[in-house]
Amino acid sequence: MTAPPNTGARSRTAALGAVALLLLLVPAAACTRLAAQEGKHASEADGVHFSHAAHAKASVPCLACHEEIYDAKTLEGKFLPAEAKCLECHKEKKAQGDCGFCHRDPGHPATYPPREATLRLSHADHIERVKEDCARCHLKLSELTRAESTVPPMSTCTGCHEHQAELDASKCNGCHVDLRRFPLAPLTMFSHQGNFVRQHGPAARASAEGCAQCHDQTFCADCHARTVALPIEAKFPERVTADFIHRADYVSRHAVEARADSAMCSRCHGQSFCDSCHTAENLTPTGGNPRNPHPPGFSFPGPNSHGPLARRDIAACASCHDQGAKSNCVDCHRVGGIGGNPHPMGWTGKHPKDEIDRNPMCLTCHL
Amino acid sequence: MSRCDRRGRHRRRPARLWIGALLATGAAAVTAAPGAARADTIDATSTTLVSGRQDPRDGVVHTTVPVFELVSLRATDIRLRGVDDLNVIMSGWGEVTLTGTDDGKHGFGDLDIAYVEGKLGKRRLTVRLGRQMLVAGAGRNLAFDGANVTLAPVRWAGLSAQAGVPVTPRFAVHRGDFMFGGRAFFKPGFDSEAGVSFLQVLDHGDIARQDLAGDARFVLPRLSAVSLTGFVRYSLYDERVAEAQATATGQLSSKLEVTAGYRRTAPDLFLPRNSIFSVFSQETRDEVGAYFYVRLCNCLRLQGDYHVILDEQGTGHDASAKLTHALFGDNRDSVGVEARLLVLPGDHGYTMGRLFALGWLAPRVLATLDASAFFFEGDVNGHDRSFNGAATVSYDFKPGWRAQVVGIGSVTPFAERRFEAMAKLAYQFSHQIRQVRP
Numbered sequence: 036m037t038a039p040p041n042t043g044a045r046s047r048t049a050a051l052g053a054v055a056l057l058l059l060l061v062p063a064a065a066c067t068r069l070a071a072q073e074g075k076h077a078s079e080a081d082g083v084h085f086s087h088a089a090h091a092k093a094s095v096p097c098l099a100c101h102e103e104i105y106d107a108k109t110l111e112g113k114f115l116p117a118e119a120k121c122l123e124c125h126k127e128k129k130a131q132g133d134c135g136f137c138h139r140d141p142g143h144p145a146t147y148p149p150r151e152a153t154l155r156l157s158h159a160d161h162i163e164r165v166k167e168d169c170a171r172c173h174l175k176l177s178e179l180t181r182a183e184s185t186v187p188p189m190s191t192c193t194g195c196h197e198h199q200a201e202l203d204a205s206k207c208n209g210c211h212v213d214l215r216r217f218p219l220a221p222l223t224m225f226s227h228q229g230n231f232v233r234q235h236g237p238a239a240r241a242s243a244e245g246c247a248q249c250h251d252q253t254f255c256a257d258c259h260a261r262t263v264a265l266p267i268e269a270k271f272p273e274r275v276t277a278d279f280i281h282r283a284d285y286v287s288r289h290a291v292e293a294r295a296d297s298a299m300c301s302r303c304h305g306q307s308f309c310d311s312c313h314t315a316e317n318l319t320p321t322g323g324n325p326r327n328p329h330p331p332g333f334s335f336p337g338p339n340s341h342g343p344l345a346r347r348d349i350a351a352c353a354s355c356h357d358q359g360a361k362s363n364c365v366d367c368h369r370v371g372g373i374g375g376n377p378h379p380m381g382w383t384g385k386h387p388k389d390e391i392d393r394n395p396m397c398l399t400c401h402l
Numbered sequence: 403m404s405r406c407d408r409r410g411r412h413r414r415r416p417a418r419l420w421i422g423a424l425l426a427t428g429a430a431a432v433t434a435a436p437g438a439a440r441a442d443t444i445d446a447t448s449t450t451l452v453s454g455r456q457d458p459r460d461g462v463v464h465t466t467v468p469v470f471e472l473v474s475l476r477a478t479d480i481r482l483r484g485v486d487d488l489n490v491i492m493s494g495w496g497e498v499t500l501t502g503t504d505d506g507k508h509g510f511g512d513l514d515i516a517y518v519e520g521k522l523g524k525r526r527l528t529v530r531l532g533r534q535m536l537v538a539g540a541g542r543n544l545a546f547d548g549a550n551v552t553l554a555p556v557r558w559a560g561l562s563a564q565a566g567v568p569v570t571p572r573f574a575v576h577r578g579d580f581m582f583g584g585r586a587f588f589k590p591g592f593d594s595e596a597g598v599s600f601l602q603v604l605d606h607g608d609i610a611r612q613d614l615a616g617d618a619r620f621v622l623p624r625l626s627a628v629s630l631t632g633f634v635r636y637s638l639y640d641e642r643v644a645e646a647q648a649t650a651t652g653q654l655s656s657k658l659e660v661t662a663g664y665r666r667t668a669p670d671l672f673l674p675r676n677s678i679f680s681v682f683s684q685e686t687r688d689e690v691g692a693y694f695y696v697r698l699c700n701c702l703r704l705q706g707d708y709h710v711i712l713d714e715q716g717t718g719h720d721a722s723a724k725l726t727h728a729l730f731g732d733n734r735d736s737v738g739v740e741a742r743l744l745v746l747p748g749d750h751g752y753t754m755g756r757l758f759a760l761g762w763l764a765p766r767v768l769a770t771l772d773a774s775a776f777f778f779e780g781d782v783n784g785h786d787r788s789f790n791g792a793a794t795v796s797y798d799f800k801p802g803w804r805a806q807v808v809g810i811g812s813v814t815p816f817a818e819r820r821f822e823a824m825a826k827l828a829y830q831f832s833h834q835i836r837q838v839r840p
Contacts, residue, residue, distance in 0.1 A: 111832070146765060148734070155443075233693065233707070234661060237631040237649050241595045241619035243538040252515045252535050253474045253493040259535060259543045260514035262569065264470050264495035270449070272808045272824070273794045275758040275772045276726060276736060283756075283774045283790040284814045287782050294750050295711065295720065296687070298645070301672035302542065347714045349683035350669045362678050379684040385641060395608070396676055 082139045087185070091177040097169045108159050110152035153212050207249070232278040259303065297350040309354040318355075346379065360399045369400035442479035446831045448472070455810075455822035463817075467500040488520040528552040536564055539585045539599025540615035540635055545569035546581055559588050568603060578603035578610045578674070593621045593629070603674075610674040612639040627653040637671050642684065644671035657697040665689045688712040691720070701728045716747030735761040751779040768796040778815075785815035804828045 090100075098105055100116040107114065121137060122129060134141035165171040172187045179185065192198075192210070239246050258267050268279045285292075293300050318328045332339040345352050356362050367374030378386075391397040451470040456463050474493035482488050496511035517532030530550040535543050541564075548566015565582040583601035596618040603611035615635040622628045628650065635645040649663035670683040691709030698704055703726045711718035722742040729735035740756040756774040763769050776788040789812060796806040808824040 148762075148765060234649070234651065237633055237647050237663075238619060239537055240539060240541075240633050241597060241617040241631060242593075244595075245593070246537075251476055251478075251489070251491045252517070252537075253476065253491055255535055255537065255543070256493055256514040260493075260545065262495075262512035262514050262545075264472060264497055264510075264512075265451075269453075269824075270451070270472070272772075272792055272810075273760070273768060273770045273796055273806065275760050275770045276738065278724075283772075283792075284776060284788040284812055287788045287815045288752055288776060288778070290782070291744065291746065291750050291752055291778070294746055295718065295744060296667075296689075297669045298667040298672045298687070301669070343715070346683045347685050348669055349679050349685075350672055352682075353673055353677060353679040357673075357677055357679055359678060364682070365678065377682050379682070381684070382681070396678060396681075399678055 083137050084135075084139060085137070087176050087179040096167075097176075098167065104158045105162055106159050108157045110154055110156055110158075113147070115147050155210055155212060211249070232280075293351055293354075294348065297348050297354075300354070301350050304354075313355055365399055370402065372400075442481070443476070444478075444832070445474075445476040447474045447829065448831075449826065449828040451824060451826050453822065453824040455824075456817070456820045465501065469498045469500065471496045482520070485520040485522060486525050488518070490518050492516040526553065526555055528554075533569065536583070536601070538562075538587075539597050539617050540583060540601040540613045541599070542635075544581065544601070544603075548581075558590060559586075561586050578605040580604045581611075591621070593619075595619055605674065605676050608676045609639055610676050612637065612675070613644065614638055637668075637675075639675045640671060640680075642668060642671065644668050659695045661693040663691065663693075685714050689720075702726070703728070711746065713747065718744075718746040718751070720744050729761065745779070749780055753777045766798040768794075768798075770794045781815075783815040788812070788814040790814070802830045802832070804830075 100120055101114055103112065104114045125136065128134075128136040134144065138144050161172070162169075170176050172191050173185050174187060174191065176185055198209075235246075256263070257270070264270075266279075266281050268282050271277075313328075327333075329341070330339045333341050336342075341352075352364075356364060364374075364377070366372065368377040391401045449470075449472040451472070452467070453470075454465065454467045457466045472493070472495045475490070476492075477490040478487075480488040480490065492513065493515045494511070494513040497509065499508050513533055515533055515535070517530050517534045519528065519530040521528050528551070531548075533545065533547050534550060535541070535545050536550070537543055546564070546566040546568050548564065550562065550564045552560060552562040554560030561584065563582075563584040566580075568578045568581050581601065581603045583599060585597050585599035587595055587597035589595045597616070599615045599617070601611060601613050601615070602609065613635050615633065617631075617633045619629065619631045622630070629652075631647075631649045631651075633645070633647045634643060636642070637644045643666065645665075645667050647663065647665045649661060651659065651661040653659045666686055666688050668684070668686050670680060670685070673680045689709050689711050691707065693705070693707040695703070695705040704723070706723045707721065709720045711720060720743075722740070724738060724740040726736050726738040729737065737759040738757070740754070740758070742754040743751070744753075745751040754774060754776050756772070758773070759771045761769055770793065772790075772792045774790050776790075778786045778788075780786075782788075790810070791812070792808065792810040794806055794808045796804055798804050804827070806824075806826040806828070808822075808826065810822040810824075812820045814820065
């Protein structure tokens with residue numbers, strides 16, 4: 036199979052049109068669907084009809100259903116009762132085939148979705164101290180007529196626990212596993228919404244301690260480690276919603292990205308990183324049958340000359356050609372060479388001639 | 403002989419592995435020794451990846467089968483007399499390529515991070531020893547083997563100092579054999595901080611980096627939805643600004659966040675000062691633009707970004723948009739569409755369109771789809787487009803365990819057809835006995 040020929044402008048217009056159409060259609064379809072969902076007041080996913088208030092009124096003790104919570108030292112685990120527990124009192128409903136008594140979507144009954152623990156909390160330590168009165172923390176439990184969150188607000192915790200010192204020290208991870216679950220709140224400091232990948236750098240430079248409350252350096256190392264085994268896109272291919280830098284066919288577009296921001300590449304990749312692939316592709320003189328990747332006339336003065344490109348993006352040149360004194364620039368640009376003086380305008384004003392004797396690198400050309 | 407010659411001879415420094423290995427062994431000993439110390443929280447992960455892919459090199463398609471083992475360990479709040487908040491953090495990896503290597507080497511491995519950290523003197527002195535990254539200030543995420551000490555005698559100000567040996571990036575020449583630096587910081591509030599930092603990297607006694615930097619992050623006290631961040635890095639060696647950045651982020655409502663920013667870089671100042679290429683250029687590149695993120699409704703999130711790029715050759719544009727639709731209202735399942743237009747001076751750039759979807763087929767089965775197309779402004783290897791598709795299926799078969807298979811197919815300028823398959827087995831172990839004591 037051969038890749039299709041170049042029909043650039045038409046393809047780009049078609050692609051942009053398709054994307055624009057999707058940008059219009061998807062929100063419209065989604066909002067229509069959401070309105071329909073809200074209209075019938077139920078999610079398509081199964082859930083349970085449950086009233087804490089009704090059970091409290093019937094004097095059902097909390098631990099009758101949530102027995103496991105009594106010994107729970109963490110929030111890892113399943114603390115919602117299984118169907119068998121409900122059937123201890125409501126088995127006649129199932130016998131009558133009245134699945135809708137509990138299930139919102141009896142046609143597609145499902146178990147509870149898995150939940151991620153976001154707090155470090157020991158119910159076991161609390162229950163005895165509050166004399167099994169769960170309502171000491173879960174204040175609104177007896178008022179809840181629908182199955183909804185029973186997590187108490189943070190003010191309930193701080194009603195007993197003094198945490199000012201931890202707050203001042205930005206040390207939240209004593210209780211919070213992480214703060215990613217808080218959408219756009221607390222504002223400004225911990226919001227990780229949108230393209231946080233793009234924004235996290237400036238924030239981290241002046242708030243590294245704040246980041247460290249939830250993320251140790253192994254988290255940073257997933258992307259930034261100098262010794263990394265493989266890119267994060269390959270490590271976590273299932274994270275399709277994340278904003279990764281090297282996603283999909285990065286090899287084909289890496290030259291364009293490097294042209295857009297070569298300093299960005301230089302943060303992580305050194306010269307040999309480029310060289311290892313370029314040599315394998317026979318794009319360097321060290322390859323067995325070298326192909327010249329540069330346009331005709333690149334080495335000489337003219338419209339395709341390398342000079343202006345090198346001035347603008349010297350890091351790109353260095354990505355392949357930095358072999359110290361053996362770099363091919365030295366042959367032409369050394370003092371007396373045919374390439375002439377390569378230093379930029381104003382160079383001699385900042386670098387007096389006596390620097391040549393002090394800086395061995397200068398002696399590469401200034402023999 | 404010039405230092406350039408000397409630099410060229412140094413490739414990888416696998417010998418440094420033993421430093422990290424020693425640290426990791428020490429960390430394991432600290433956490434394992436009965437009665438000596440006990441970690442309140444231990445998180446460990448292990449991921450095994452087996453990949454089979456077609457690797458086109460020099461017109462020939464090679465099939466490579468690398469096997470990766472990635473491990474990480476976090477033992478935090480270890481109790482040790484006289485030391486508070488003692489943590490041991492480590493992550494590392496090993497790779498064995500079964501077939502199709504391009505250089506005849508079959509095994510690699512290294513430590514990404516391996517350090518021990520603790521606080522002394524009523525938490526006024528923080529000491530971190532081992533392989534770590536320098537994130538704050540002039541550090542630019544420099545990885546090094548060494549020590550980082552932070553002294554904060556008062557809550558609102560402090561000093562930090564670092565010294566060690568820079569870690570050689572994988573596939574790269576080493577960037578120096580000694581580094582040292584420091585940062586003074588002022589922290590007026592919980593969410594604001596400003597600092598001045600210095601970093602010098604030496605390579606065989608010659609200066610490879612010598613930077614002075616200032617950084618700041620402030621949340622406006624009377625406008626708490628607006629935060630300002632700024633950073634400037636100045637090369638003392640070249641007496642020029644290497645990098646400057648200013649960003650303002652405002653959360654105009656609970657559903658809308660807007661960011662505006664400016665950034666200037668001098669690409670040549672990202673090269674080591676003892677590189678022969680550091681004498682050829684003094685150009686700068688500027689980027690200015692804005693970004694927004696909005697929750698249109700409970701299920702729809704839209705983000706957009708536009709930046710103008712200015713350099714010596716002209717003006718470029720970088721625009722992107724991404725729309726994510728959360729299904730079923732719980733943010734666990736979603737579909738989305740993304741587009742990007744990158745236009746650079748001199749007829750370079752590309753247009754990208756992407757579709758992605760993530761859904762839980764069953765409570766323990768996650769499936770994802772990802773398809774993207776790129777249309778290049780100029781030819782890349784004689785072609786102007788690239789198509790890529792990837793699908794994953796993950797099964798959380800036991801608590802903490804995940805098995806995953808991945809299939810990737812692509813048609814690119816460098817490969818008429820390319821297929822890749824990957825199997826992944828991940829295990830995440832977490833042991834937490836830290837309690838909030840009433």
